[in-house]
Amino acid sequence: MAASFHLSNVRLADGQRVSVSVAGGRIEAIGPQVAPQPGVPAEDGGAALLLPGFVEGHTHLDKSNWGRPWYRNEVGPLLTDRIGNEREWRKTSGHDSAAQSLALSRAFVQAGTTRIRTHVDVDTEAGLRYLEGVLGTRQTMRDVLDMQIVAFPQSGMLKRPGTVELLDRALAAGADVLGALDPALIDGDPVASLNATFELAQRHRKPIDIHLHEPGEIGAFTLRLLLDRVQALGMQGEVVVSHAFCLGDLADRERDVLLERIAQLRVALLTSAPPSRAVPPLKICRDKGITIFGGNDGIRDTWSPYGVPDMLERAMLIGMRYDLRRDDDIAIAFDCVSEAAARGCHFADYGLHAGARADLVLVDAQTVAHAVVARPKRKLVVANGRFVVRDGELI
Amino acid sequence: MAASFHLSNVRLADGQRVSVSVAGGRIEAIGPQVAPQPGVPAEDGGAALLLPGFVEGHTHLDKSNWGRPWYRNEVGPLLTDRIGNEREWRKTSGHDSAAQSLALSRAFVQAGTTRIRTHVDVDTEAGLRYLEGVLGTRQTMRDVLDMQIVAFPQSGMLKRPGTVELLDRALAAGADVLGALDPALIDGDPVASLNATFELAQRHRKPIDIHLHEPGEIGAFTLRLLLDRVQALGMQGEVVVSHAFCLGDLADRERDVLLERIAQLRVALLTSAPPSRAVPPLKICRDKGITIFGGNDGIRDTWSPYGVPDMLERAMLIGMRYDLRRDDDIAIAFDCVSEAAARGCHFADYGLHAGARADLVLVDAQTVAHAVVARPKRKLVVANGRFVVRDGELI
Numbered sequence: 001m002a003a004s005f006h007l008s009n010v011r012l013a014d015g016q017r018v019s020v021s022v023a024g025g026r027i028e029a030i031g032p033q034v035a036p037q038p039g040v041p042a043e044d045g046g047a048a049l050l051l052p053g054f055v056e057g058h059t060h061l062d063k064s065n066w067g068r069p070w071y072r073n074e075v076g077p078l079l080t081d082r083i084g085n086e087r088e089w090r091k092t093s094g095h096d097s098a099a100q101s102l103a104l105s106r107a108f109v110q111a112g113t114t115r116i117r118t119h120v121d122v123d124t125e126a127g128l129r130y131l132e133g134v135l136g137t138r139q140t141m142r143d144v145l146d147m148q149i150v151a152f153p154q155s156g157m158l159k160r161p162g163t164v165e166l167l168d169r170a171l172a173a174g175a176d177v178l179g180a181l182d183p184a185l186i187d188g189d190p191v192a193s194l195n196a197t198f199e200l201a202q203r204h205r206k207p208i209d210i211h212l213h214e215p216g217e218i219g220a221f222t223l224r225l226l227l228d229r230v231q232a233l234g235m236q237g238e239v240v241v242s243h244a245f246c247l248g249d250l251a252d253r254e255r256d257v258l259l260e261r262i263a264q265l266r267v268a269l270l271t272s273a274p275p276s277r278a279v280p281p282l283k284i285c286r287d288k289g290i291t292i293f294g295g296n297d298g299i300r301d302t303w304s305p306y307g308v309p310d311m312l313e314r315a316m317l318i319g320m321r322y323d324l325r326r327d328d329d330i331a332i333a334f335d336c337v338s339e340a341a342a343r344g345c346h347f348a349d350y351g352l353h354a355g356a357r358a359d360l361v362l363v364d365a366q367t368v369a370h371a372v373v374a375r376p377k378r379k380l381v382v383a384n385g386r387f388v389v390r391d392g393e394l395i
Numbered sequence: 396m397a398a399s400f401h402l403s404n405v406r407l408a409d410g411q412r413v414s415v416s417v418a419g420g421r422i423e424a425i426g427p428q429v430a431p432q433p434g435v436p437a438e439d440g441g442a443a444l445l446l447p448g449f450v451e452g453h454t455h456l457d458k459s460n461w462g463r464p465w466y467r468n469e470v471g472p473l474l475t476d477r478i479g480n481e482r483e484w485r486k487t488s489g490h491d492s493a494a495q496s497l498a499l500s501r502a503f504v505q506a507g508t509t510r511i512r513t514h515v516d517v518d519t520e521a522g523l524r525y526l527e528g529v530l531g532t533r534q535t536m537r538d539v540l541d542m543q544i545v546a547f548p549q550s551g552m553l554k555r556p557g558t559v560e561l562l563d564r565a566l567a568a569g570a571d572v573l574g575a576l577d578p579a580l581i582d583g584d585p586v587a588s589l590n591a592t593f594e595l596a597q598r599h600r601k602p603i604d605i606h607l608h609e610p611g612e613i614g615a616f617t618l619r620l621l622l623d624r625v626q627a628l629g630m631q632g633e634v635v636v637s638h639a640f641c642l643g644d645l646a647d648r649e650r651d652v653l654l655e656r657i658a659q660l661r662v663a664l665l666t667s668a669p670p671s672r673a674v675p676p677l678k679i680c681r682d683k684g685i686t687i688f689g690g691n692d693g694i695r696d697t698w699s700p701y702g703v704p705d706m707l708e709r710a711m712l713i714g715m716r717y718d719l720r721r722d723d724d725i726a727i728a729f730d731c732v733s734e735a736a737a738r739g740c741h742f743a744d745y746g747l748h749a750g751a752r753a754d755l756v757l758v759d760a761q762t763v764a765h766a767v768v769a770r771p772k773r774k775l776v777v778a779n780g781r782f783v784v785r786d787g788e789l790i
Contacts, residue, residue, distance in 0.1 A: 070761035073721045275670030276718035304720045305768045306711065316701065320712075323671035325699045326468045366465035373700045 003385060006036040007360070010045035012352070013331070013368045020050070022358040025385030029354050045362055048379050049371055051334075052352050053114030053359025054311035055341035058209075058242050058270045058295025060152075061101035061118040061137065062130040063090070065300050066309070068100070073305060079186070079213065083155055086302045087125060097133030104299060104309055105141050110394050111310040112361035114145060114383045115347045117209070117295070119152035119179050122170050124162045131170050144383035146347055146357075150209050152179030157196065158187045164196055171204040180210040183222050190222045198229045207238040207346070209270075212246070215278070219246025223258060230265045237266040240344060242295075244269050247285075248278025255281075263288045268344035271336075272297040272314070273321035282322045282332065293344040294318050294336035311337040312363075312375040319372060330369035358385040398780060401431040402755070405440035407747070408726070408763045415445070417753040420780030424749050440757055443774050444766055446729075447747050448509030448754025449706035450736035453604075453637050453665045453690025455547075456496035456513040456532065457525040458485070460695050461704070463495070468700060474581070474608065478550055481697045482520060492528030499694060499704055500536050505789050506705040507756035509540060509778045510742045512604070512690070514547035514574050517565050519557045526565050539778035541742055541752075545604050547574030552591060553582045559591055566599040575605040578617050585617045593624045602633040602741070604665075607641070610673070614641025618653060625660045632661040635739060637690075639664050642680075643673025650676075658683045663739035666731075667692040667709070668716035677717045677727065688739040689713050689731035706732040707758075707770040714767060725764035753780040 008019040019034040020027060036042050063086065065071045075085045089095065101118070108116060120134045131151065138147045151170035157163045157180065171178060178201045183193035201208045214222050223246060230239050241262075247255055247269070262269070268291040271279050285292040296314050299307035312334075318324075319333035342350035349357045360382040365371035377392030388395055403414040414429040415422060431437050458481065460466045470480045484490065496513070503511060515529045526546065533542045546565035552558045552575065566573060573596045578588035596603045609617050618641060625634050636657075642650055642664070657664070663686040664675050680687040691709050694702035707729075713719075714728035737745035744752045757775040760766035772787030783790055 070765045072762070073764070074723075075721065273670075274718075275668075275712075275716045300768070305725070305764060306715055306720075307768075317670075317715075320701055321670045323669075325701075326470065328469075330700070367467070369468070369700060370465045373695070 005041045005043055007043045007045055008036065009047055010050040010362060011047060012050060017047070018050070020360065022382070022385050025358055026349075027352070027354055027356050027358050030352060043380075045380070048362040049365045049368070050352065051112070051361040051363065051368070051371065052338050052350065053361055053381070053383060054112050054337050055293070055345065055347060055350070056108060056113050056116040056295055056309075056311060057293045057337070057341035057345055058272065058297055059116060059118050060120070060298045060301065061104050061116070062097040062120045062134050063298060063301045063303075064100050064104045065095070065302070066100060066104045066107060071300075071302060071305070073302065075302065082303050087123065087155055089302050091125060097130040098136045101134045101137040102140060105137055105145055105147070106394065108309040109141070109144055109381065109383060110378070110389055110392070111312070112378045112381045112389070113309065113311050114359035115147075115342060115345070115350070116145060117148040117150060117177070117345045119150040119209070119211075120175070121154040122151050122163065122166050123153065123155040124160050124166065127166060128170055128173060131173060131175060135174050144386055144388050146384075148176045148345060148347075149174065150177040150179040151175035152211070153181055156181060156186045158189055158193050164200065167200055168204075171200070171206055176206065177209050178204070178206050180208065182212065182214050183225070184218055185214050190225055194222075194225050194229055198233055198235070201235070202233060207240070208235070209240040209242055211242050212244050215245050216249040219244070220250055220254065220258060227258075227261050227265055227267065230267060239265075240268045240270055242270040244271070244280050245277050247280035259285060259288050259290065263290045268293065270295055270344065271318070273318040275317070275321055279321060282318075286332070291340055291344045292336065293341035294333075295341070310375060312372055315372045316375065327367060327369040330372050334368050334372055358382055400436045400438055402438045402440055403431070404442055405445040405757060406442060407445060412442070413445070415755065417777070417780050420753055421744075422747070422749055422751045422753050425747060438775075440775070443757040444760045444763070445747065446507070446756040446758065446763070446766065447733050447745065448756055448776070448778060449507050449732050450688070450740070450742060450745070451503060451508050451511040451690055451704075451706060452688045452732070452736035452740055453667065453692055454511060454513050455515070455693045455696065456499050456511070457492040457515045457529050458693060458696045458698075459495050459499045460490070460697070461495060461499045461502060466697060466700070468697065470697065477698050482518065482550055484697050486520060492525040493531045496529045496532040497535060500532055500540055500542070501789065503704040504536070504539055504776065504778060505773070505784055505787070506707070507773045507776045507784070508704065508706050509754035510542075510737065510740070510745070511540060512543040512545060512572070512740045514545040514604070514606075515570070516549040517546050517558065517561050518548065518550040519555050519561065522561060523565055523568060526568060526570060530569050539781055539783050541779075543571045543740060543742075544569065545572040545574040546570035547606070548576055551576060551581045553584055553588050559595065562595060563599075566595070566601055570601075572602050572604050573599070575603065577607065577609050578620070579613055580609050585620055589617075589620050589624055593628055593630070596630070597628060602635070603630070604635040604637060606637050607639050610640050611644040612641075614639070615645055615649065615653060622653075622656050622660055622662065625662060634660075635663045635665055637665040639666070639675050640672050642675035654680060654683050654685065658685045663688065665690055665739065666713070668713040670712070670716055674716060677713075681727070686735055686739045687731065688736035689728075690736070705770060707767055710767045711770065722762060722764040725767050729763050729767055753777055
């Protein structure tokens with residue numbers, strides 16, 4: 001760990017050779033002419049590529065089985081199969097959300113992620129137990145990891161009476177963001193569900209991040225209701241729609257009308273870029289000025305065994321999903337797990353510039369695209385000014 | 396290296412603890428009761444998971460840039476952009492198909508692949524130069540790697556006069572399979588192109604492996620012409636259709652009629668499971684008795700920077716593309732890069748049974764699905780009875 005240090009001989013994405021001076025956990029200066037100060041520890045970057053600490057825009061730390069014995073998945077294919085199976089499994093398996101969220105958080109840091117937005121299940125069986133586990137992990141990791149917690153009604157909200165009150169308590173207990181889930185297809189009443197969500201968010205002055213898996217026309221219907229409320233309540237810039245599969249299903253004309261409103265209302269979109277589902281059109285969204293960013297979604301849980309806590313691999317999967325092959329296109333995939341995700345989640349002081357938090361990743365790669373496709377081990381990770389990883393291993 | 400050895404304490408996919416005795420490059424016996432013979436070297440597998448050597452069903456060893464300085468991709472989006480760019484780049488960059496195919500082959504072996512079908516470009520500018528390079532690699536690797544070479548007219552066949560003659564020479568020079576490419580959309584004359592392909596294959600008594608990128612109705616049209624010729628010429632079991640994107644585009648009824656004929660004629664299908672394209676329906680094909688298998692396609696070349704020579708990662712991508720989450724489903728993804736690929740390409744003596752070639756991979760994983768999603772380093776690789784990898788490193 002180091003409060004102040006000088007990192008020389010690193011390359012930026014544009015190829016420029018620079019040095020970075022860090023003091024008090026912040027980037028003090030970055031550029032080709034930044035000279036070491038006497039008495040400040042110096043580190044030679046070995047001409048490695050310098051990237052900003054990565055941002056995980058959407059995961060579920062509390063439900064992962066990372067590092068535990070293999071979970072044999074024999075779950076049915078429906079969303080409700082997966083929800084029910086998980087709730088039962090978490091109750092009966094001894095799954096420990098504190099230990100698991102900590103294990104996965106460490107693995108994220110090990111791979112260069114310094115900011116995480118995690119959705120945490122709140123339901124009438126578990127109450128706030130998972131939230132408490134993740135709040136403990138946030139506290140343990142607070143020096144190096146900037147974590148946003150979304151109170152997430154995974155089992156539905158209106159359909160399970162008592163959930164609204166639990167979400168209310170979760171926001172009071174330290175959750176930063178109010179989550180929500182499929183107001184029509186899970187909750188069964190899109191108007192009442194969205195009204196309850198917005199009312200609760202407004203009362204706590206918290207932003208919203210909604211899981212919207214609803215496809216095609218029903219998803220578009222729910223999305224229009226949501227946008228109406230963002231507009232009426234003045235929550236521009238305070239809402240993320242996660243997944244938004246419907247935007248990949250609709251005819252161009254209907255989709256573009258929705259995208260125009262999404263852009264106007266500064267609603268951000270999150271995609272995990274699943275290869276088996278329709279996805280929002282990445283480049284079109286960006287061209288319209290929409291912030292669209294990336295996340296893993298669950299990692300090795302009862303929903304799905306896939307995923308690793310490495311945002312370079314997620315960027316690769318985003319690149320493959322959107323058929324991004326050119327170097328300048330693959331830089332967009334990396335943007336989804338760095339700048340765009342920080343913007344979409346409002347992580348403060350992000351980036352490689354003076355005044356930003358010193359979250360730095362060094363990799364042996366020739367370009368950003370090379371880093372994304374090769375996913376080399378992290379040569380060095382600095383989180384909040386602290387040295388946390390060398391040669392791929394946590395210090 | 397060892398001609399004969401005894402491998403004990405390994406687990407099969409079904410959890411059974413077994414030993415394997417190997418003699419003369421073959422599996423002599425495998426089972427729970429197989430005892431070591433006096434004087435035969437013994438190896439303790441450490442309770443690792445035993446998998447058969449992996450099969451790469453479709454790659455392009457000759458055009459990879461693996462291990463070389465990063466290639467900055469600034470290529471246009473059309474198939475013809477990519478074909479033209481590559482032909483020019485290979486001519487002017489000093490790209491060496493012998494060195495590159497050898498580097499990539501070694502990396503494949505390092506990750507446990509012991510059988511490869513590679514398509515090699517044959518065109519009127521390069522002639523048989525790339526084929527000669529890959530034939531050299533095959534010779535160098537012959538003790539450990541079973542390689543099939545497809546003579547592939549990447550720049551088109553009829554549209555570039557002289558290509559048929561080159562393919563004829565390529566088959567005479569050692570190519571095992573005749574390749575082909577988009578008879579309608581590249582060659583411009585599906586009937587004449589297919590006729591020339593089948594005539595040439597018949598003359599050399601070689602099987603066919605055709606790249607069919609043609610989408611929707613035009614792909615279906617070409618595919619019907621192809622199936623007619625398989626039937627008329629009695630080439631059942633001797634044709635692979637690679638990619639076959641059209642089978643992911645068609646309405647179910649039209650698609651199913653095609654699938655019935657494909658099954659009857661024992662035509663096999665290859666998919667790289669690209670996340671940005673329609674793909675043949677994996678489970679439906681299997682249910683109809685069609686052999687459908689997996690491959691990487693190109694790895695880090697001028698077409699695309701993606702891909703690694705690790706068939707476990709390809710199995711993972713296949714699993715993600717087809718939304719295979721259950722353990723029994725992920726076993727299908729692994730089948731695509733092992734048994735099904737060996738069957739589709741007619742690799743001889745494949746598998747974990749007495750009499751098969753001793754191609755063995757050990758990984759620290761609890762189940763096959765675990766191996767696919769975690770892609771652990773290969774603890775041990777035995778290729779054709781020879782120890783080639785320990786702890787992830789080539790011996």
